[in-house]
Amino acid sequence: MTDSKIVDTETTIKTDTQAALKAYQERMSAIGPEEMIINIGPQHPSTHGVLRLEVISDGEIVKEAVPHMGYLHRCFEKHAESMNYGKTIPFTDRMDYLASMNNSHAFVMGVERMLGIAEEIPKRIEYIRVLVCELNRIASHLIAIGTYGIDIGAFTPFMWCFRDREHIMNMLEWASGSRMLYNYIWVGGLFYDLPVGFEERCKEFVAYFKPKLVELDELLTNNQIFISRTANIGALPLEVAINYGCSGPMLRASGLKWDLRRVDDYSAYPEIDFEIPIGKGEMGTLGDCWDRYKVRVDEIKESVKIIEQCIERLQHELKRRPDFDPRAMVPKKVSPKAQDYYVRAENPKGELGFYFITDGRLDIPRRVKARGPSFNNLSVLPELSKNILIADLIAILGSIDIVLGEVDR
Amino acid sequence: MDLQRIKQLLIAKFGASCIVDEELSGLQPALLIHKDFILGVCQELRDHNETWFDFLSCISAVDYGVTEGFGVVYHLASIPYRTQLTLKVMLENHREEQVLPWVDSVSSVWRTADWHEREAFDLMGIFFKNHPDLRRILLPDDWKGYPLRKDYKDAEEYHGIPIN
Numbered sequence: 001m002t003d004s005k006i007v008d009t010e011t012t013i014k015t016d017t018q019a020a021l022k023a024y025q026e027r028m029s030a031i032g033p034e035e036m037i038i039n040i041g042p043q044h045p046s047t048h049g050v051l052r053l054e055v056i057s058d059g060e061i062v063k064e065a066v067p068h069m070g071y072l073h074r075c076f077e078k079h080a081e082s083m084n085y086g087k088t089i090p091f092t093d094r095m096d097y098l099a100s101m102n103n104s105h106a107f108v109m110g111v112e113r114m115l116g117i118a119e120e121i122p123k124r125i126e127y128i129r130v131l132v133c134e135l136n137r138i139a140s141h142l143i144a145i146g147t148y149g150i151d152i153g154a155f156t157p158f159m160w161c162f163r164d165r166e167h168i169m170n171m172l173e174w175a176s177g178s179r180m181l182y183n184y185i186w187v188g189g190l191f192y193d194l195p196v197g198f199e200e201r202c203k204e205f206v207a208y209f210k211p212k213l214v215e216l217d218e219l220l221t222n223n224q225i226f227i228s229r230t231a232n233i234g235a236l237p238l239e240v241a242i243n244y245g246c247s248g249p250m251l252r253a254s255g256l257k258w259d260l261r262r263v264d265d266y267s268a269y270p271e272i273d274f275e276i277p278i279g280k281g282e283m284g285t286l287g288d289c290w291d292r293y294k295v296r297v298d299e300i301k302e303s304v305k306i307i308e309q310c311i312e313r314l315q316h317e318l319k320r321r322p323d324f325d326p327r328a329m330v331p332k333k334v335s336p337k338a339q340d341y342y343v344r345a346e347n348p349k350g351e352l353g354f355y356f357i358t359d360g361r362l363d364i365p366r367r368v369k370a371r372g373p374s375f376n377n378l379s380v381l382p383e384l385s386k387n388i389l390i391a392d393l394i395a396i397l398g399s400i401d402i403v404l405g406e407v408d409r
Numbered sequence: 410m411d412l413q414r415i416k417q418l419l420i421a422k423f424g425a426s427c428i429v430d431e432e433l434s435g436l437q438p439a440l441l442i443h444k445d446f447i448l449g450v451c452q453e454l455r456d457h458n459e460t461w462f463d464f465l466s467c468i469s470a471v472d473y474g475v476t477e478g479f480g481v482v483y484h485l486a487s488i489p490y491r492t493q494l495t496l497k498v499m500l501e502n503h504r505e506e507q508v509l510p511w512v513d514s515v516s517s518v519w520r521t522a523d524w525h526e527r528e529a530f531d532l533m534g535i536f537f538k539n540h541p542d543l544r545r546i547l548l549p550d551d552w553k554g555y556p557l558r559k560d561y562k563d564a565e566e567y568h569g570i571p572i573n
Contacts, residue, residue, distance in 0.1 A: 015509040015536035020543040021550055070547035077532070078556055113436065242463050242488065245521030256488070263491055339435040342484045342495065344466060355469045355482065369469035371484075379524045408547055 024066075034058050038390070042071050046151050046394045049404030051378075053397075055390065062393050065385040067378060072408040080368035085111050085187055085334045088368070093181040095370060096406040098143050101136040101172070102347045104185045105129055109266060110343030110354050111187045114336035117329065121188070124318040125326055126268040128194055129185055131202070131310040132172060134303040138209075139168040140348035141296045141303075144401040148293060149220055151398035152229045157220045164212055167205055174198065187334050190326035199311045206304055206311075213301060221297055230293060231284030234384045234396035238287065244383065245376040248350025249295040250400065253279035254287035260346035272309050274302045289399035296401070299348075335363040349373040349401060372406035412438050415460060415494065422453055429499070439482075439495035447483075447498050448513040454485060454494070455518055462487045462494060465519035470529035472559045478502030479510045481535060500535065504560060511536035514543075532557040 031037065038055045041047035050071035056063045076095060080088045085107075092107045093100035112118040146161030169179050174195055176184035184191045220226050236246070238254040251258055259276045261269045277298030279291030314320075338360030344353040350373030357367040377400050385393050412431070419427055419440075427446040432439040442450050454462045462485035471480045483496040500510035514537035516522040526537040527546040534555030537543055545552060554561055564572055 015507070015511055017506075017509065017530075017536070017543075020540070021545075024542065024544055070545075070549070073547045075556070081557075243520050245465055245519065258488060340439075340482075341436050342467065342493075351466065353467050353484070355467060355484065357471060366473075367469070367471050369467065371467040375524065376521055379521060383520075 028054070028056075031056055032058075035063060040393075042068075047397065048147060048402055049407075051397075051402065051404055051407070053393070055385075055393065057390060060389050060391075062385050062388050062390055065382055065393060067381055069378075069404070069407050072404045074405075074409065076370055076409040077368055080365060082364065084363040085365070089186065090181065090183045092370075093183060094405060095372060095409055096140075096347060096349060096352070096374065096403045097180060098403055099136050099140040099348045100180060100182050101129075101132045101185065102140075102345070103352060104183070105133050105267070106343060106345035106347065106352045107354055108185050108187050109345060110341060110356060111334060111336065113343065114339060114341050114356060114358065115187075115331065115334065117188060117331075121329065122324075123268070124314065124320075124324065125189055125329075127310050127314055127318055128190060128326075130268045130272070131307060131314065132175065132182075132184065134306045134310070135168050135172060135202075137348045138300050138303050138307075139165045139172075141300050142168075144296055144348075145216070145220070145293065148398040148401075149226075151394050152226060154220060154223070154226060157216065160212070160216065160219070164209060167208070171198070171201060171205065174201075186327070186330055188327075188329035188331055193320065193324060193326045194314070196320070199315050202307060202311050206308060210304065213297075213304075216297070221294065227283050227290060229391075229395055230289035230399070233284075233289045233392050234388070234399060235285035236287040236380065236384060240383065241287070241380070244380040246350065246380055247373050247376065248347065249292055249299065250350060250377045250380075252277065253292040253295045255279055255281075260344055260351060264344065266345060268310075272306050274306050277302065289395050292399040292401075333363050335360070344371075347373055349403065349406070350377060370409055372409060374400075374402040374404075374406040375409075378402050378407055412440070412494075415454070416440070418457060418459065419450055419453065423449060432497075437493065437495050439497050441497045441499065444498050444500065444512055447496070448515055448518070450496070451483070451485075451515045451518045460487065460494075461489050462492075464488050465515075465521050465525075466493075468515075468522055468525035468529060470533035470535045470557070472533060472557060475504075475560050476502070479533065479535060481512055481529065483515070504558070509534050509536040511538055513538050514540040516540055531555075534558060 035056055035058050038057050040053040042050040042052040052068040054066040076091055089104050092103040095103050142161040142165040146158040149157035173179045176182040236254050241251050241254045255278055257276045257278055277295050279287055279295055283290045336358045340357040342355045344351050353371035355369040356365050358365050384396050423446050427443050429443050430441040454460045464486040466484040466486050469482045479500040481498045485494045498512055503510045514526055526540055529535045530543055531545040531548050
């Protein structure tokens with residue numbers, strides 16, 4: 001093969017930026033006589049935020065769903081280019097605001113690896129990070145499950161999940177000073193050490209929470225009405241899920257054991273024993289809405305296991321010591337040498353990635369790109385919502401578990 | 410599977426000119442692919458049973474500076490082999506609205522590229538040739554300019570509403 005294989009040698013082509021918009025407008029205005037455009041959102045609670053769905057429907061049947069986003073676009077990437085790494089951490093908290101700890105953990109890990117200090121972080125700090133991340137993962141999944149119940153028409157699970165989530169919020173507020181947006185995990189360390197008595201309260205919470213999970217199973221997971229609404233609905237085949245970049249519970253519900261906590265073995269996870277739940281198609285097709293729901297329920301149980309192991313170690317070999325300073329490793333000035341690095345971590349919603357480009361001269365990155373799991377998981381919705389009932393569209397959207405703060409960033 | 414083997418595979422298939430350069434110094438090695446080959450290279454990397462990069466993690470559009478021009482960075486991951494690979498494409502430094510820097514769309518290889526490329530178009534003004542639906546995705550349809558470019562000037566107003 002030679003250079004003659006170059007397919008297109010022209011350097012400039014006519015780049016018509018309006019062509020796709022015109023084609024879209026024509027398609028929307030040329031719907032059939034039986035069809036109707038229904039606008040769902042952006043203010044409707046079942047869209048889980050400010051997502052707008054434009055649905056071409058024929059009676060009760062959805063022909064096509066077109067998502068419109070950007071109502072919550074807060075210019076994360078532009079902001080990150082104008083301030084140093086420490087100042088960007090609160091912005092990452094606001095991306096997936098239901099799992100702020102996990103966001104800042106991923107961001108901080110990337111910066112630490114670029115600085116070359118990732119291996120030197122004390123074990124106690126790593127375990128505290130994992131502990132608060134898993135608490136936050138439970139909180140995030142509780143919201144996913146509770147609001148999914150509301151989407152389907154069950155109100156009680158929502159109240160129960162929020163009641164239990166509130167305990168986690170209170171504990172994280174105790175540690176960080178803030179209820180939802182923590183700014184707790186810092187580059188090289190933590191804002192503060194855990195407050196005295198946190199481990200004991202964690203233990204109390206775990207003891208309280210385990211029976212509640214059994215109740216939740218009785219109330220929702222094995223509820224026949226719930227199963228009828230979710231089983232065999234929105235089945236996502238594995239190859240489609242991979243091709244659409246789905247990750248997290250979306251991908252695992254389609255039957256693939258893919259969890260970055262195990263694949264990348266970051267932070268303290270290699271030393272912790274936990275299973276990766278996957279969808280099995282127990283109630284219907286593999287990868288249907290019920291499977292996605294069930295994977296989240298099982299992940300909560302695994303997170304409880306992780307929390308127990310973290311507390312165990314934090315109370316014994318990694319015990320609190322008076323001379324321990326969680327900010328001892330925090331660099332005065334974070335300026336990694338010139339490089340680019342893509343870090344990925346397992347968020348409650350899936351693979352969260354940050355792509356950094358640094359030029360080595362300033363403590364401000366040249367470019368930070370955030371890859372949100374919700375953004376990619378949502379992109380499969382138009383594929384799943386062809387020739388389904390409108391009520392099922394809500395069931396599918398709820399099972400994807402999006403957070404618009406992360407879709408729009 | 411290491412980078413040298415991937416290079417061999419690509420050179421055997423597309424010729425030596427498909428790889429412009431390589432970056433080995435950083436934590437993640439990267440291949441600089443010639444713009445004309447990116448679609449074929451992606452297709453080959455996804456389908457070849459030695460590479461099998463079936464998961465596209467991320468597409469990032471980058472403005473390397475007003476004098477340097479633009480680039481697009483592809484982060485691939487292989488689920489069966491548990492490997493990662495970074496591909497980079499350098500584009501022309503076209504900063505006018507009429508002539509955008511362009512590259513072939515890879516949304517026929519990974520469907521997830523569809524929205525990633527729409528985002529790159531929306532915020533950085535990269536044109537993806539043969540993209541199925543290249544509309545703005547995060548900003549309003551009638552927004553002017555591409556905010557992530559280094560030479561972007563903040564808009565004064567939007568539909569008569571003052572900004573800033």
